[in-house]
Amino acid sequence: MDDHSPLKRTPLHALHVSLGARMVPFAGYDMPVQYPTGVMKEHLHTRAAAGLFDVSHMGQIILRPKSGKIEDAALALEQLVPVDVLSLGENRQRYALFTNDQGGILDDLMIANRGDHLFLVVNASCKDEDFAHLQEHLSATCALTLLDDRALIALQGPRAECVLAELWADVATMRFMDVAEADLHDVPCVISRSGYTGEDGFEISIPAASAEDVTRRLLEHPDVLPIGLGARDSLRLEAGLCLYGNDIDTMSTPVEAALEWAIQKARRAGGAREGGFPGAVVVLHDFAQGAGRRRVGLKPDGKAPVRGGAMLYADAQGHAEAGVVTSGGFGPSVDHPVAMGYVAAAYIANGTQLFAEVRGKYLPVTVCALPFIIPTYKR
Amino acid sequence: MLKFTDEHEWLKIEGDVATVGITAHAAEQLGDLVFVELPEAGTSLDKGATAATVESVKAASDVYCPLDGEIVESNQAIVDDPALVNSDPQGAGWFFKLKLSDPSAANALLDEAAYKELIA
Numbered sequence: 001m002d003d004h005s006p007l008k009r010t011p012l013h014a015l016h017v018s019l020g021a022r023m024v025p026f027a028g029y030d031m032p033v034q035y036p037t038g039v040m041k042e043h044l045h046t047r048a049a050a051g052l053f054d055v056s057h058m059g060q061i062i063l064r065p066k067s068g069k070i071e072d073a074a075l076a077l078e079q080l081v082p083v084d085v086l087s088l089g090e091n092r093q094r095y096a097l098f099t100n101d102q103g104g105i106l107d108d109l110m111i112a113n114r115g116d117h118l119f120l121v122v123n124a125s126c127k128d129e130d131f132a133h134l135q136e137h138l139s140a141t142c143a144l145t146l147l148d149d150r151a152l153i154a155l156q157g158p159r160a161e162c163v164l165a166e167l168w169a170d171v172a173t174m175r176f177m178d179v180a181e182a183d184l185h186d187v188p189c190v191i192s193r194s195g196y197t198g199e200d201g202f203e204i205s206i207p208a209a210s211a212e213d214v215t216r217r218l219l220e221h222p223d224v225l226p227i228g229l230g231a232r233d234s235l236r237l238e239a240g241l242c243l244y245g246n247d248i249d250t251m252s253t254p255v256e257a258a259l260e261w262a263i264q265k266a267r268r269a270g271g272a273r274e275g276g277f278p279g280a281v282v283v284l285h286d287f288a289q290g291a292g293r294r295r296v297g298l299k300p301d302g303k304a305p306v307r308g309g310a311m312l313y314a315d316a317q318g319h320a321e322a323g324v325v326t327s328g329g330f331g332p333s334v335d336h337p338v339a340m341g342y343v344a345a346a347y348i349a350n351g352t353q354l355f356a357e358v359r360g361k362y363l364p365v366t367v368c369a370l371p372f373i374i375p376t377y378k379r
Numbered sequence: 380m381l382k383f384t385d386e387h388e389w390l391k392i393e394g395d396v397a398t399v400g401i402t403a404h405a406a407e408q409l410g411d412l413v414f415v416e417l418p419e420a421g422t423s424l425d426k427g428a429t430a431a432t433v434e435s436v437k438a439a440s441d442v443y444c445p446l447d448g449e450i451v452e453s454n455q456a457i458v459d460d461p462a463l464v465n466s467d468p469q470g471a472g473w474f475f476k477l478k479l480s481d482p483s484a485a486n487a488l489l490d491e492a493a494y495k496e497l498i499a
Binding site: 307 | 410411413414416432434435436437438439
C-alpha cells in the first residue's frame with residue numbers, strides 16, 4: 001500500500017464521525033478505532049448486550065457459475081481452498097482459507113452458498129489480491145464481481161437476536177452460519193448468523209445508499225452501541241480467532257495455525273476430493289506428520305500484557321527459543337492479559353510454562369487452550 | 380509550580396521534588412489503561428529516559444523522565460488500579476516523585492498556557 005494514497009471511506013464514515021469516533025488508518029480505510037464509550041466498555045457491552053461494527057472495508061465478492069450450476073462454482077473454488085465447498089448447503093456459510101503453493105495462507109474468508117451463486121467475504125487488506133487470484137484461476141468457469149456498492153455491518157452479542165427480531169421476526173429461525181435475505185426497514189439485506197467476536201450475532205450486507213439509515217435505526221435500540229476496531233480486536237482475541245497478517249499469513253500453514261477444523265474430511269487424505277488445492281502436498285503432509293510448530297493460547301501469569309512480536313523462551317534467561325507471540329493484549333471479559341502465538345512442537349501442551357521477552361524482562365506465560373471465553377454461537 | 384512537557388506530562392514542583400504524571404489529554408488519547416509499570420525508588424534517570432510504561436487494551440506507551448533526577452517515590456495505587464490514571468490523571472493518578480538534580484532546569488518547561496496551546 002502506498003502510504004501517500006488517500007484513505008478510503010466506508011458508506012458509514014460520516015456516521016462514525018458524527019458519533020465522535022476516533023478515526024485511524026486501517027487497511028487503507030479511515031476507520032473508527034473507538035467511540036467516546038472507550039475500548040473497555042465497548043468490549044464488555046458487546047458481551048453483555050449488543051455491539052454494532054462497521055466492517056464495510058472487507059471485500060464482498062460474488063462468484064456466479066457460467067453454467068448456471070452452483071456445483072460448478074463450488075468445484076472451481078475448491079481449486080483454491082482446502083475446504084469442502086461442494087457439500088455446503090443452500091444458504092449455509094463456511095469459514096475457509098486461500099492457500100498458496102507452499103501451503104501458506106493467502107487470506108481467510110467466509111464462503112456462503114446463495115443458491116445461484118457463491119458469496120465470499122474476504123479481508124480488507126487482501127481483497128484486491130484475492131479478487132485477482134480468483135479471476136486468474138476461476139474466470140473460465142465463473143463470473144466474478146467485487147461489490148463496491150454494499151456496506152457490511154456486524155451486530156454481535158447476546159441481545160443481537162432480539163434487536164434484529166424487532167425488524168425481522170424470522171431471524172430467530174436462523175442458526176449459526178445460516179444465511180438469509182430479508183428486508184430491514186424496507187431495505188433488502190443479506191444476513192448471516194456469524195461474526196468474529198465469539199458471541200452469537202449477525203453480519204448484514206446492506207446497499208451502500210441505505211447503509212447509514214439502517215445502521216442509525218439499529219443504533220436507536222437501547223441495547224446497541226457502536227463498537228470500534230479496538231474492541232473488535234480484543235473480542236476476537238479472547239475468542240481465539242486469527243487476525244490475518246498477525247496470526248496467520250503466507251508463512252503459516254493451516255495445520256501450524258491449528259485450523260484443521262476448517263479442512264473437512266472430503267479434502268483430506270482418503271477423502272472424496274483429497275487435495276486439489278494449492279500447497280496440498282504440504283498441508284496433507286502436516287496432517288499426517290504434524291507440524292513443527294503450532295498456534296496456541298498463551299496466558300501471561302502477571303498483569304502485564306504481552307503483545308504480538310514478543311519472543312518466547314523455554315527458560316527465564318532467554319536462552320532456549322520456544323516461539324513467538326502473534327497477538328496479545330488485555331482481555332476485558334476475562335480481566336487478565338491474553339495472547340496467542342506459535343510455539344515449537346515440544347511446548348504445545350496446555351500448562352507448559354514459557355517466558356515472553358517484554359522490555360528486557362522474561363515474563364512467565366502459560367500455554368492454554370483457546371478460546372479464553374466460552375463462545376455463545378446458536379448452533 | 381505547575382509545569383508541562385511536550386510529551387504530555389505534568390510536574391508539580393515543591394522545593395526540589397517534582398510530582399510527575401500524565402496530562403488529562405494524554406490519558407484520554409491512551410484510552411483505558413490496564414497496566415502500569417513504575418520505576419523503583421532510588422533509580423536515577425536522565426531527562427528523556429524511559430521512566431514508566433503504560434498499557435491500554437490496545438497498545439503500550441512509554442512515559443519519559445521530564446528532567447534529570449532520582450525517583451524518591453512511586454504511586455502504587457495506579458499499579459493496583461490503572462484506571463485511576465484515566466479517572467483522575469492530574470490528581471490521584473500521579474506516577475512518581477522525582478528529586479531534581481537541578482531544580483532551575485524546570486524553568487525551561489512549558490507553563491499551563493503554553494501546554495494548552497500545544498494541544499489546542
